[in-house]
Amino acid sequence: MATLIAQQQPTARPVKPTTQLRTTLWLLVSLIVVAAFWSVQIKWSSLADFPSQLIKYLGLMLFPPDWSKFGEAFKATILSVQMAWIGTILGIIVSFPLSFLASRGLAPRAVNAPLRFIFAVIRAVPEVVIAILILSVTGLTPFTGALALAVGSIGTLGKWGYEAFEGVDPGPKEAVRSTGGGTLALIRWGVWPSAAPEVLSFWLYRFEINVRASAILGLIGAGGIGKMLQDNVQFRNWDAVGMLLVVVVVVTMAIDQISGAVRNKLIHGTWRAPRRAS
Amino acid sequence: MSTSLSSPTQHRHERPTKPKLGAKYAAATAVLLIITIWAGIGVQVDLPAIAANWRNATTNIVQLLQPDYGFFPKTIPALLETLQMAVIATVISSALSLPLAFLASRATNPRPKLLAAVRFLMNMIRSVPDILFASILVAVVGVGALSGIMALVLFNISIIVKLVSESLDGEDAGAQEAALAAGASWPKANRAAMLPQILPSFASQVLYTFELNIRASTVIGLVGAGGLGILIDNVRSFFRYHELSLIILEILVLVLVLEALSAWLRKKLV
Amino acid sequence: MEHTAADIRFSDVSVTYPNGYTGLKTIDLNIPAGEMVGIVGLSGAGKSTLIRTINGLVPITSGSITVGAHQLNGRGGAQLRGKDLRELRSNVGMVFQSFNLAKRTTVLNNVLMGRLYHTSAWRILLGAWKNDDVELAMSALERVEIVPKAYEKASSLSGGQQQRVAIARTLAQRPQVILADEPVASLDPPTSHVVMRDLQRINADLGITVMVNLHFLDLARRYSDRLIGLRSGEVVFDGAGADADESVFENIYGRSLTAEDVLDGQAVL
Numbered sequence: 001m002a003t004l005i006a007q008q009q010p011t012a013r014p015v016k017p018t019t020q021l022r023t024t025l026w027l028l029v030s031l032i033v034v035a036a037f038w039s040v041q042i043k044w045s046s047l048a049d050f051p052s053q054l055i056k057y058l059g060l061m062l063f064p065p066d067w068s069k070f071g072e073a074f075k076a077t078i079l080s081v082q083m084a085w086i087g088t089i090l091g092i093i094v095s096f097p098l099s100f101l102a103s104r105g106l107a108p109r110a111v112n113a114p115l116r117f118i119f120a121v122i123r124a125v126p127e128v129v130i131a132i133l134i135l136s137v138t139g140l141t142p143f144t145g146a147l148a149l150a151v152g153s154i155g156t157l158g159k160w161g162y163e164a165f166e167g168v169d170p171g172p173k174e175a176v177r178s179t180g181g182g183t184l185a186l187i188r189w190g191v192w193p194s195a196a197p198e199v200l201s202f203w204l205y206r207f208e209i210n211v212r213a214s215a216i217l218g219l220i221g222a223g224g225i226g227k228m229l230q231d232n233v234q235f236r237n238w239d240a241v242g243m244l245l246v247v248v249v250v251v252t253m254a255i256d257q258i259s260g261a262v263r264n265k266l267i268h269g270t271w272r273a274p275r276r277a278s
Numbered sequence: 279m280s281t282s283l284s285s286p287t288q289h290r291h292e293r294p295t296k297p298k299l300g301a302k303y304a305a306a307t308a309v310l311l312i313i314t315i316w317a318g319i320g321v322q323v324d325l326p327a328i329a330a331n332w333r334n335a336t337t338n339i340v341q342l343l344q345p346d347y348g349f350f351p352k353t354i355p356a357l358l359e360t361l362q363m364a365v366i367a368t369v370i371s372s373a374l375s376l377p378l379a380f381l382a383s384r385a386t387n388p389r390p391k392l393l394a395a396v397r398f399l400m401n402m403i404r405s406v407p408d409i410l411f412a413s414i415l416v417a418v419v420g421v422g423a424l425s426g427i428m429a430l431v432l433f434n435i436s437i438i439v440k441l442v443s444e445s446l447d448g449e450d451a452g453a454q455e456a457a458l459a460a461g462a463s464w465p466k467a468n469r470a471a472m473l474p475q476i477l478p479s480f481a482s483q484v485l486y487t488f489e490l491n492i493r494a495s496t497v498i499g500l501v502g503a504g505g506l507g508i509l510i511d512n513v514r515s516f517f518r519y520h521e522l523s524l525i526i527l528e529i530l531v532l533v534l535v536l537e538a539l540s541a542w543l544r545k546k547l548v
Numbered sequence: 549m550e551h552t553a554a555d556i557r558f559s560d561v562s563v564t565y566p567n568g569y570t571g572l573k574t575i576d577l578n579i580p581a582g583e584m585v586g587i588v589g590l591s592g593a594g595k596s597t598l599i600r601t602i603n604g605l606v607p608i609t610s611g612s613i614t615v616g617a618h619q620l621n622g623r624g625g626a627q628l629r630g631k632d633l634r635e636l637r638s639n640v641g642m643v644f645q646s647f648n649l650a651k652r653t654t655v656l657n658n659v660l661m662g663r664l665y666h667t668s669a670w671r672i673l674l675g676a677w678k679n680d681d682v683e684l685a686m687s688a689l690e691r692v693e694i695v696p697k698a699y700e701k702a703s704s705l706s707g708g709q710q711q712r713v714a715i716a717r718t719l720a721q722r723p724q725v726i727l728a729d730e731p732v733a734s735l736d737p738p739t740s741h742v743v744m745r746d747l748q749r750i751n752a753d754l755g756i757t758v759m760v761n762l763h764f765l766d767l768a769r770r771y772s773d774r775l776i777g778l779r780s781g782e783v784v785f786d787g788a789g790a791d792a793d794e795s796v797f798e799n800i801y802g803r804s805l806t807a808e809d810v811l812d813g814q815a816v817l
Contacts (some may be wrong), residue, residue: 011690078320089314123533124537126493126496128500129496142322143323220514229410241414245410252406452649456642459605462664466667478652
């Protein structure tokens with residue numbers, strides 16, 4: 001029946017290829033996963049209570065939230081956003097020149113490599129840990145939080161920056177070189193015009209990350225919404241926690257919307273993301 | 279030497295005036311500057327205080343530079359728990375987020391209302407910092423790895439769904455159109471025509487999430503959600519800087535080694 | 549179920565797009581089963597719209613189309629949707645200008661997409677195709693002569709090979725009708741002839757109705773029994789390819805023939 005499609009007798013069918021390396025890797029990954037599930041010390045049975053517990057706590061938090069401390073929460077949120085802003089600005093100021101120095105072709109290899117390693121090390125350390133380290137120098141202030149975010153930002157912005165600079169279209173770079181331009185001219189006219197929209201959008205994206213991270217820093221006492229949250233969780237003021245949750249979600253979503261619109265403007269030239277061309 | 283490149287017989291055209299962007303840039307700079315000053319006052323930027331504190335801090339820094347390697351055996355259980363949490367959270371969240379990603383992409387979900395609902399839910403989850411989930415979940419399910427895993431899963435799903443649905447949005451939908459034209463339903467067409475296209479980006483997203491989880495699982499312990507974080511909280515409260523620096527060193531090595539491993543795996547699998 | 553052919557009948561069909569643009573104007577056509585039909589016209593004349601109404605990819609505004617046992621109606625009439633629409637589509641194969649293959653998966657998986665309608669959801673989820681379907685896909689690849697490439701990634705194939713995989717995909721549907729929307733517009737001249745000959749043989753050997761949109765007049769004349777000329781959404785010529793002389797084409801195109809209208813690059817037929 002199937003042969004009716006073809007006019008002649010069926011020819012030999014090719015054999016389905018298998019790749020040994022892939023199979024081995026998949027087996028290995030599966031083994032690790034099974035081992036992790038098997039060895040972890042968790043009472044999985046407690047999951048059975050989870051749905052009812054979740055409903056109970058959601059009820060305590062959100063039906064209704066306690067709006068009496070809204071003023072305080074609003075101030076704390078503002079402080080968190082300010083921390084994120086200062087952290088981002090300081091991060092940009094330091095990482096911007098460094099990411100040029102870390103780009104291959106714009107600075108010697110001997111400069112590229114150590115900078116890249118420093119970026120990698122910073123990225124490996126969570127912001128909270130950075131804050132704990134800085135804490136011993138600055139004491140517990142919101143500024144400590146901002147500094148921790150700044151250091152954390154250097155790690156990611158540095159990396160994204162040199163990747164963007166190395167990824168620019170070689171055409172304009174060659175054009176600048178061919179007119180006899182030096183490295184500075186190359187950066188200013190061959191690299192920056194092509195990379196600028198991307199780099200600016202990375203800055204905004206890092207700001208969005210910092211807004212979230214600033215809430216975390218409150219937990220170790222750097223102030224802001226995180227601290228207020230921690231205090232209320234400790235004393236089990238669930239209706240206040242619910243209110244804080246609402247504030248955090250609304251503020252973060254609003255900032256994401258604004259920042260997302262600006263990023264679209266930078267990259268696509270319109271405030272809203274363009275629809276996929278069909 | 280003449281500066282003119284054009285031939286002398288040619289009529290000289292008028293030069294176009296340079297578009298005036300100056301005012302726009304000046305205004306933007308001013309706004310950014312004002313926000314920065316306002317924020318700076320808010321967070322109490324105080325450089326002299328840092329200089330003053332510097333001398334007190336030197337002893338701490340010296341301690342931090344001398345990790346107490348004898349403490350290592352005591353960190354092993356927490357280290358293992360961090361790894362377990364990261365592996366389990368990555369597996370669960372990738373399994374849950376793949377179907378959600380298809381519901382969250384305009385290219386694969388033909389129902390506008392469902393699409394908007396899924397996207398809104400994901401945006402909401404993504405706007406909550408992972409540690410906030412962790413501190414609430416610790417209260418709900420108790421101290422330990424389970425609450426940590428759940429917090430990581432929630433956070434991971436929102437990230438994977440966003441990135442994978444974006445790569446679905448940008449994917450060429452030709453094969454899907456062909457599958458639909460051959461009588462396939464949307465779910466069938468998505469599975470057969472779209473999934474193979476985004477598998478590489480999904481796999482690399484999962485590996486990236488695993489790296490994030492290693493880092494994050496060290497942090498969420500601070501609120502009692504298991505892993506190295508609990509240990510950090512302990513030694514920090516008692517100002518045991520030698521031990522703290524060992525833990526930080528462990529995190530550093532763990533993340534760098536796993537990042538290298540995942541970069542290698544990405545090349546092999548994708 | 550064999551390749552039973554189906555008549556296609558357009559009665560008073562019009563298509564108006566949401567932006568007010570008229571795609572088709574009161575089309576009446578009768579295409580008996582087993583014909584090879586070429587459709588020509590300028591871009592924007594409604595060729596693509598005409599073809600896409602047949603499998604419901606473009607909904608019609610008024611009138612009705614019958615394809616075998618199925619009927620598509622304009623607004624107000626009973627709408628073919630869900631399972632019924634999918635059944636119609638499973639009987640109608642479609643070949644696209646840009647091949648529309650899933651490039652990151654194998655040639656075989658692409659051909660098997662022609663079986664999606666007939667395969668259960670769990671088999672698709674697990675990628676566990678029926679052996680009969682795999683054999684059907686292989687024999688479809690056999691007809692377009694690329695069986696050895698079955699397990700290669702679609703992206704590794706040349707444009708001509710990709711289009712032939714796309715044709716095999718429609719064959720795997722065991723269709724009554726194959727619609728081809730500018731199938732050779734992305735191919736070079738020699739490859740174009742190979743693909744057109746494939747379609748011609750499929751029509752001749754299997755008795756499947758084939759409707760092809762073509763930009764090039766000489767290709768249309770050479771490979772189709774019947775030629776339909778469209779201009780601004782209306783049928784301005786319908787007859788044998790041999791009857792279509794240069795004056796007919798001037799009527800379809802609203803201007804005289806140029807070298808760009810023929811594949812072989814000369815402004816004569």
